[in-house]
Amino acid sequence: MSDVVYRLEQVSKAYGSREVLRVDFLKIQEGEIFGVVGPSGAGKSTLLRLLNFLEAPTSGQLHFRDSYSSNGSRAPLDVRRRVTTVFQRPVLLNTSVYGNVAYGLKIRGDKEVRRKVEATLAQVGLSDLAREQARFLSGGEAQRVALARAMVIEPEVLLLDEPTANLDPYNVSLIENIVTELNRERGTTIVLVTHNVFQAKRLAHRVALLLDGKVMEVAPVQEFFEAPRDPRTAAFVRGEMVY
Amino acid sequence: MDEMSSGLIQAIRLIITRDPALMQIVVVSLRVTGTALLFSTLLGIPLGSWLGLTRFPGRRWVIALLYTGMGFPPVVVGLFVYLMLSRSGPLGSLQLPFIPRLFTVNAMVVAQVIISLPLVAGFTMAAVMGVDPNLRQQVLSLGATNWQATLAVLMEARLGVIVSIIAGFGSIISEVGAVMMVGGNIEGATRVLTTAIVLETSKGNFDLALALGIILLSLSFLTNVMMLHLQGRAFEP
Numbered sequence: 001m002s003d004v005v006y007r008l009e010q011v012s013k014a015y016g017s018r019e020v021l022r023v024d025f026l027k028i029q030e031g032e033i034f035g036v037v038g039p040s041g042a043g044k045s046t047l048l049r050l051l052n053f054l055e056a057p058t059s060g061q062l063h064f065r066d067s068y069s070s071n072g073s074r075a076p077l078d079v080r081r082r083v084t085t086v087f088q089r090p091v092l093l094n095t096s097v098y099g100n101v102a103y104g105l106k107i108r109g110d111k112e113v114r115r116k117v118e119a120t121l122a123q124v125g126l127s128d129l130a131r132e133q134a135r136f137l138s139g140g141e142a143q144r145v146a147l148a149r150a151m152v153i154e155p156e157v158l159l160l161d162e163p164t165a166n167l168d169p170y171n172v173s174l175i176e177n178i179v180t181e182l183n184r185e186r187g188t189t190i191v192l193v194t195h196n197v198f199q200a201k202r203l204a205h206r207v208a209l210l211l212d213g214k215v216m217e218v219a220p221v222q223e224f225f226e227a228p229r230d231p232r233t234a235a236f237v238r239g240e241m242v243y
Numbered sequence: 244m245d246e247m248s249s250g251l252i253q254a255i256r257l258i259i260t261r262d263p264a265l266m267q268i269v270v271v272s273l274r275v276t277g278t279a280l281l282f283s284t285l286l287g288i289p290l291g292s293w294l295g296l297t298r299f300p301g302r303r304w305v306i307a308l309l310y311t312g313m314g315f316p317p318v319v320v321g322l323f324v325y326l327m328l329s330r331s332g333p334l335g336s337l338q339l340p341f342i343p344r345l346f347t348v349n350a351m352v353v354a355q356v357i358i359s360l361p362l363v364a365g366f367t368m369a370a371v372m373g374v375d376p377n378l379r380q381q382v383l384s385l386g387a388t389n390w391q392a393t394l395a396v397l398m399e400a401r402l403g404v405i406v407s408i409i410a411g412f413g414s415i416i417s418e419v420g421a422v423m424m425v426g427g428n429i430e431g432a433t434r435v436l437t438t439a440i441v442l443e444t445s446k447g448n449f450d451l452a453l454a455l456g457i458i459l460l461s462l463s464f465l466t467n468v469m470m471l472h473l474q475g476r477a478f479e480p
Contacts, residue, residue, distance in 0.1 A: 049380075052384050054380060054383060054384060077386070077388060080383075080386060081386035084384050084385055084386065085384045087377070087380075087381060087384075089377070090381075091375050091377045091378045091381040093378075093382075093395065093398070093399065094398075094399055095398075103382070103385060103395075104385040104386055107382075107385070107386060107387050107388075107391050108386060149385065150385070153385065153386065
């Protein structure tokens with residue numbers, strides 16, 4: 001349980017002259033659900049792009065287990081393939097639901113595509129829609145397809161970027177249950193970015209508050225919500241405006 | 244109206260009797276069109292994808308040139324190729340084995356590639372640029388290599404990419420000015436349907452010209468039907 005998956009030291013990310021993220025130190029443990037909350041524009045999505053190795057930090061060190069340390073070069077393919085992201089707005093391929101879920105397996109040359117895709121579709125309750133064209137799905141169904149195609153490749157780390165924003169309560173609870181189950185049964189490490197503090201409270205083991213690109217506080221979920229050390233965390237969990 | 248009906252009858256007669264002169268012309272037409280389309284597709288789709296997916300200094304200039312190429316007057320291309328390949332031209336005088344001679348099928352192919360390549364590349368670029376830019380990030384996140392991500396974007400743009408091939412085909416099969424100049428409309432060698440139509444019309448053989456026109460249209464129609472068929476099937480998962 002206590003193995004460290006990610007260790008960030010003095011990591012910063014800037015676009016041009018604008019610095020959007022500066023994390024002095026952050027550890028993400030194996031098998032935990034790590035919640036990241038904060039107002040929009042706080043750098044949450046940027047953090048996930050770094051964790052998914054889609055972009056490299058401008059400075060500092062990002063360590064992934066013992067496999068990879070950022071040094072300006074891109075993470076090797078086999079490291080990148082151990083992590084994936086479900087984005088806020090699912091971009092599905094213009095093909096069937098089945099084709100979308102099979103994609104990650106096919107590019108890996110997996111031998112058991114059919115069995116795995118069918119099992120995963122059953123898990124997210126979309127078996128009946130396997131042959132449907134993805135572009136005809138509702139928002140909730142599309143997001144479940146996005147979750148299924150991430151789950152099917154059995155990532156070590158699953159990054160979720162506002163996965164239930166703009167969804168109806170039925171799909172929200174469905175997705176939250178799938179995520180919890182995935183974490184409990186497969187031990188998948190999950191980083192959940194959300195602006196919804198209640199969702200973080202429901203799912204996360206530890207929570208971090210990100211504000212203006214900086215980590216204000218990291219604490220176990222109970223402490224974070226009931227006895228926050230930072231007054232800005234207290235204000236944020238009460239739903240008050242944070243500058 | 245008289246010419247119309249007699250043209251139609253003659254077209255049918257020429258096809259049924261497999262007139263050897265006609266067959267020769269059709270074969271040359273298809274050979275030039277097929278070869279030129281193959282080259283402009285093999286070069287144009289990668290070029291269009293590259294222009295659509297990457298940003299580099301001077302890209303706007305390259306695109307402006309490409310758009311100019313899409314509307315390039317074929318006779319000017321014909322003149323250019325003529326001057327390049329003629330015996331005293333910069334390429335023709337080199338006498339290299341892979342540089343085609345003037346008044347050959349290969350010289351016609353060169354001109355046709357120059358005419359159709361900007362169309363294939365330009366329409367491919369537009370189709371690729373129409374794909375949601377987040378798609379690339381999404382498939383990279385799912386573990387795609389750069390090459391696999393580009394392929395995924397092309398698959399999303401497949402409708403437009405096939406349209407680009409159809410546009411290239413259309414420009415090649417209907418071309419007359421350039422192939423006349425660099426091919427020379429030599430009977431039994433470089434005569435194609437379009438140049439034969441010009442010749443027969445100038446000779447006053449309107450019904451034969453019309454017959455050739457009908458055959459040209461039918462060939463074009465059949466090819467497009469085949470391509471649409473491909474579009475519907477080959478790209479399903």
